[in-house]
Amino acid sequence: MATAPGPKLKVATVSLAGCFGCHMSLLDIDERLFDLVELVEFDRSPLTDIKHCGPCDIGYIEGGVCNAENVQVLREFRANCRTLISVGACAINGGLPAQRNHLPLSAVLDEIYQSGPCIATGCTIPNDPELPLLLNKVHPIHEVVKVDYFIPGCPPSADAIWKALNDIIAGREPNLGHGLIHYD
Amino acid sequence: MTHSFETAARPENLRRVAIDPLSRVEGHGKVTLLLDENNKVQQARLHIVEFRGFEKFIQGRPYWEVPVMVQRLCGICPVSHHLASSKAMDVIVGAKQLTPTAEKIRRLMHYGQILQSHALHFFHLSSPDLLFGFDSDMAKRNIVGVAEKYPDTARQGVLLRKFGQEVIRHTAGKRIHGTGAIPGGVNKSLTVPERDELLKDIGQIVAWSRDAVHLIKQMHNQNSALYDGFGAFRANFMSILGDDGALDLYHGSLRGRDADGNILFDGMDYQDYTALIEEDVKPWTYMKFPYLKSRGPQDGWYRVGPLSRVQNCDAIPTPLAEMERREFIDYSANTPLHAPLGYHWTRMIEMLFAAEMINELLHDDDILGTDLMTSGERAEEGVGVIEAPRGTLIHHYRVDENDLVTMCNLIVSTTHNNQAMNEAVRQVALQYLDGNEITEGLLNHIEVAIRAFDPCLSCATHALGKMPLQVELLDNTGAMLSTFTRSADNG
Numbered sequence: 001m002a003t004a005p006g007p008k009l010k011v012a013t014v015s016l017a018g019c020f021g022c023h024m025s026l027l028d029i030d031e032r033l034f035d036l037v038e039l040v041e042f043d044r045s046p047l048t049d050i051k052h053c054g055p056c057d058i059g060y061i062e063g064g065v066c067n068a069e070n071v072q073v074l075r076e077f078r079a080n081c082r083t084l085i086s087v088g089a090c091a092i093n094g095g096l097p098a099q100r101n102h103l104p105l106s107a108v109l110d111e112i113y114q115s116g117p118c119i120a121t122g123c124t125i126p127n128d129p130e131l132p133l134l135l136n137k138v139h140p141i142h143e144v145v146k147v148d149y150f151i152p153g154c155p156p157s158a159d160a161i162w163k164a165l166n167d168i169i170a171g172r173e174p175n176l177g178h179g180l181i182h183y184d
Numbered sequence: 185m186t187h188s189f190e191t192a193a194r195p196e197n198l199r200r201v202a203i204d205p206l207s208r209v210e211g212h213g214k215v216t217l218l219l220d221e222n223n224k225v226q227q228a229r230l231h232i233v234e235f236r237g238f239e240k241f242i243q244g245r246p247y248w249e250v251p252v253m254v255q256r257l258c259g260i261c262p263v264s265h266h267l268a269s270s271k272a273m274d275v276i277v278g279a280k281q282l283t284p285t286a287e288k289i290r291r292l293m294h295y296g297q298i299l300q301s302h303a304l305h306f307f308h309l310s311s312p313d314l315l316f317g318f319d320s321d322m323a324k325r326n327i328v329g330v331a332e333k334y335p336d337t338a339r340q341g342v343l344l345r346k347f348g349q350e351v352i353r354h355t356a357g358k359r360i361h362g363t364g365a366i367p368g369g370v371n372k373s374l375t376v377p378e379r380d381e382l383l384k385d386i387g388q389i390v391a392w393s394r395d396a397v398h399l400i401k402q403m404h405n406q407n408s409a410l411y412d413g414f415g416a417f418r419a420n421f422m423s424i425l426g427d428d429g430a431l432d433l434y435h436g437s438l439r440g441r442d443a444d445g446n447i448l449f450d451g452m453d454y455q456d457y458t459a460l461i462e463e464d465v466k467p468w469t470y471m472k473f474p475y476l477k478s479r480g481p482q483d484g485w486y487r488v489g490p491l492s493r494v495q496n497c498d499a500i501p502t503p504l505a506e507m508e509r510r511e512f513i514d515y516s517a518n519t520p521l522h523a524p525l526g527y528h529w530t531r532m533i534e535m536l537f538a539a540e541m542i543n544e545l546l547h548d549d550d551i552l553g554t555d556l557m558t559s560g561e562r563a564e565e566g567v568g569v570i571e572a573p574r575g576t577l578i579h580h581y582r583v584d585e586n587d588l589v590t591m592c593n594l595i596v597s598t599t600h601n602n603q604a605m606n607e608a609v610r611q612v613a614l615q616y617l618d619g620n621e622i623t624e625g626l627l628n629h630i631e632v633a634i635r636a637f638d639p640c641l642s643c644a645t646h647a648l649g650k651m652p653l654q655v656e657l658l659d660n661t662g663a664m665l666s667t668f669t670r671s672a673d674n675g
Contacts, residue, residue, distance in 0.1 A: 017234065020210050021259020021360045027308070028359055030346040031339070037328045047308065048326045049207045049628065069212075069233065096256040099241040108237035113465050116239070116593050117458050117580065118474070120481070123465035130216055130231050130468055155259065155360050184361075 009057040009169055012043040012081060016070040017097050017138055018063025020046070021155040022088040026060070028158035039169055053077050058168060059084040061147075062155075064094040065139045069132035078145035083168060086147045087161070089154040089183075091140060098138040105136055149174055153182045189610045192218050192227035203627050206634060208309040208326070210260050211598075211641020215609055215630055223620060228613045230606050230634065232471035232641050239592040247273055247583045248367055250592075254579070255361045257596070258640055260304065262361050263297035263352060264572035264597075267434070268579040271568030273367035275455070276583050278560025285553030286369035291434050292545045293355035293364055294570070298433060298538040299389070300348025301573035302490075302531050305638040306396065307341020310528060313632045314403055319625020337399070340392045344535070347382075347389045351542060354378045369557035379546055386543045390504070393536040397508050400529045404515065415524045415608040415615065415633040418443035419485065420476065421492035422600070424454065424571055429498035431505075431537060433571035439496055440476065440486065445520045448476070454569040457578055461595065471602045471641075474595055485603035488575025489637060490530035495520050500533070502540035508533045524608045524636040531638065572597045574638050598639045608633040 015023055023046060029036065044053040053059070053073075059081030065071055078084055089095040100108050113125045141147060151164050160180040167174040192198055195218055204214030212234040218227035238257060242250060251270045255262035267290055274282065282290070312325040315334060323329075331338035349359040354374060356362025364370050404411045422440040426432030429439075438452040438460065452460065464473040464481050475484035486492075495513075500506040512529060515521075545551055568579045575597030582591040598605075612633045617626050 015212075017236070019256050019259040019262075021256070021262065024259045024304075024360055027304070027345070028349060030342055033327075033342060034331060034339070037331065042326070042328065046207060046210070047328075049322050049631075051205060051207065066236070067234065096253060097236050100237045103237075103240060108240040109235075111240040111243075112235075112237060113472075116463065117591075118461055118463045118593065118595065119472075120462045120464050123463075124467065126235075126465060126467050126470050128231075128468040130214070130229075130233070131470065132233050134235055154256070158359075 008039060008041040010043045010055070011040045011045075011058045011060060012053040012056045012077060013045040013047075013060040014053075014062070014073055014077060015046060016061065016063035016074060016091070016141070017066035018088065018090045018095070020062070022062035022091075022161075023047075025088075025153075025155035025158050026161050029162050030158070032162060036165070040165075053080045056081045057083065058165070060087055061085065061091050061141055062087050064090045064097060065135065065141060065144055066097055067132040067134050071135075071144060074141055074144055083148045084145065085149045085151060085164065085168075086141050087151045088156060089152065092142075092150055092152055093140050094138045095154065101137040105134060151176070154184050157182065189225060189228050189614070190606065195227060198226050201622055201627075203630060206631055206641075208312070208631070209635055209639055209641065210258070211639065213634075213639070213641045215634070217613055217617070223618070223622070225610075225613045225618050228606075228610045229468055230602075230609050231469045232602075233469075234641070235470045239594060242592045243589050245589050246587050247276055247581065247589055248587075250581065250589060251365055251367070252361070252363055254594075257594075259360055260640060261297060261301050261572050261574070263293055263356065264570055264577050265579070266356070266362070266365055267294055268568040268570045268572070268577045269581070270365035270367060271435075271570065272566040272579045272581050273568070275566025275568070276563050276581065277367045278562055279368040279558045280560055281558070282369055283553070283555045283558055284550045285373050286556050286558070288545055288548060288550045289355050289370045289373055290365055292374075292542060292551060293352055294434050295538040295541045295545070296348045296351025296355065298348075298573055299393075299535055299542065300345045300352065301638075302535040302538070303341055303344035303348060303396075305573070305635075306400070306528060306531060306535070307338065307344070309638075310632075310635050311337065311341070313628070313635065314400070314528065318629050318632050319623070322624055322628075325628070340395070344389060344392055344396075347385055348538075351382060354382065366557075368559045371556065373553055373556060374551045376552065379551065382542070383546050386539070386546060390536070390539045390543055393532070393539040394504055394508075397529070397532040397536050400532050401508075401511070404525075404529055411525045412521070412523045413615075415612040415636075416522050417604075417607040417611050418522050419487045419604055419607070420448065420479070421487045421496060421520070423488060423493040423496045423576055424569055425493075425497050426501075431493060431497040431500045431534075433493075433534075433538075435570070438569075438576075441496060441520070443520065443522065445495070448478075454578070455567045457567060457569070457580070457595075463595070469602075471599055472595075473602050474600055475603070486600065487604040488597055488600040489527060490534050491521070491524075491527045492575065493571060494530040494533055500537050502537050502544070504540055505533055505537035508536060524633050527636040527638065574598055574640055575600055596640070598637070598641060601637050601639065605634055605637050605639060608636070
């Protein structure tokens with residue numbers, strides 16, 4: 001780990017249409033978390049109560065884009081983060097949620113809210129201004145904004161995330177090299 | 185009960201306050217409040233805003249893929265979905281009784297997960313509220329703030345989680361989204377070096393787990409009015425239990441109780457869960473509302489998770505956790521404790537139970553065995569139920585003669601708690617916000633109540649999850665009123 005000169009770098013993280021696994025893998029750096037927070041400060045993240053991304057050095061994005069809110073949040077991150085990293089299978093290619101892409105959205109909604117074996121009679125599909133509009137397909141994030149780096153894996157290992165973050169923090173081009181890149 | 189605050193009579197004249205996104209929880213959610221001109225709460229709702237559609241797109245996949253696919257419902261408790269679906273597929277392949285090695289490896293994996301998930305929830309997500317105060321400085325109210333002020337506590341939390349993740353890695357191949365369980369058994373057992381590596385640390389893990397129970401117990405004892413009263417509401421509760429009524433998070437039959445603790449049903453085979461549970465759908469959230477059919481939607485909703493399990497069981501089959509359970513029961517004077525903050529205490533008792541169970545299993549040579557698989561008469565339909573960290577998790581599948589899935593129904597832990605979490609939000613809104621000027625700290629009170637349930641909104645949407653809370657104030661014409669916005673997502 002590099003030593004910290006000057007002010008801490010700001011890192012914002014978010015899970016869009018993801019399972020939080022890429023955030024859990026970030027936490028899988030275990031005790032190294034205490035080294036990391038010597039060098040960086042978390043802005044918006046599921047780990048903090050900051051609700052909106054401010055100006056940041058690094059944006060860590062997990063998950064693809066499945067609804068209008070995801071698009072809005074992703075754009076907010078792009079506008080505020082100098083370096084944007086697309087982390088994990090869902091951010092990079094839509095991942096498992098994109099399995100719905102070959103189905104009409106209405107068929108998926110019908111299955112869940114109309115046909116399930118426990119559904120009470122008379123139920124209708126949720127529809128309310130408070131619910132973000134669903135996109136017809138789940139998209140990888142680089143279809144919506146420019147992405148600077150990609151870390152593949154489902155999820156990428158903690159060591160891969162650690163190496164990439166360290167390289168970026170030290171101002172190096174991230175290079176995972178053999179052994180850390182997995183497309184599982 | 186506060187059902188009347190679910191829907192305001194005349195919403196058009198009320199101001200909207202939103203907490204969006206909810207933070208320090210898993211998944212995507214928000215809370216909206218509608219207030220009248222005197223800041224009186226007229227409506228309060230927890231919305232789950234993400235939708236994924238797992239039950240549909242899993243259809244047409246071969247059944248053996250399912251335990252690996254469904255893990256992607258949730259990166260925090262992937263093992264729960266992995267094991268619940270594997271148990272359903274055990275029924276499909278006719279594996280009525282797993283080999284001792286297979287069952288014990290799965291249990292080891294599950295208790296590893298309980299340990300890591302409970303540690304994550306208590307230390308990383310909720311401890312900042314409990315240690316610093318619900319309306320403390322927002323900038324410090326996170327795990328980094330805890331690490332600065334209480335370095336030993338933060339370090340223990342990180343290492344407890346790490347140990348649980350290592351148990352998962354040794355049993356499932358990797359920490360997140362592994363592949364250990366397969367229909368009819370497991371694909372690996374432990375090697376002696378793997379076991380020894382875990383044995384080396386387990387004594388410390390049990391000791392730290394016990395310390396964690398003592399920490400939260402002390403908080404209750406020092407401020408019982410707050411801890412017992414905060415957001416409290418009465419509810420039925422349910423969990424699976426072992427055959428003898430003892431706490432068992434891997435397998436058992438269903439027992440439910442009413443709010444007074446009277447048993448409503450017991451020893452119920454979960455293969456028949458559709459006779460017990462019905463689900464309602466409301467337009468304003470993607471998360472369904474399950475309830476006991478026999479009692480109907482108004483009176484039949486219930487709570488699951490640690491607070492339910494520890495009070496539902498007759499005993500905990502490990503000595504240290506059982507001592508803690510008895511203290512908890514004494515504290516609540518033998519009547520059900522309905523306090524949401526009681527979740528933290530019972531969650532830590534379960535973490536201690538998981539650590540003790542891991543210790544027991546690591547001393548059992550069956551985990552080194554080589555007899556991993558079994559099978560029997562093929563079935564078309566199977567239900568798998570497990571007590572996940574957050575509560576009862578139901579996976580139900582039908583598989584056709586070509587081995588392809590034709591039907592999938594999932595009722596995840598957080599969904600069972602949907603009505604209960606909404607009640608907690610309403611209680612806190614009425615207790616703390618009603619008639620007051622909204623502040624960030626007051627809004628965090630609502631999140632504290634939601635966090636107590638350790639909701640996993642990723643799971644609950646069967647989509648990919650996140651859970652942010654946001655509150656904003658609009659005036660009667662819809663214009664932004666309050667300068668206070670924790671988020672401006674809907675600006």
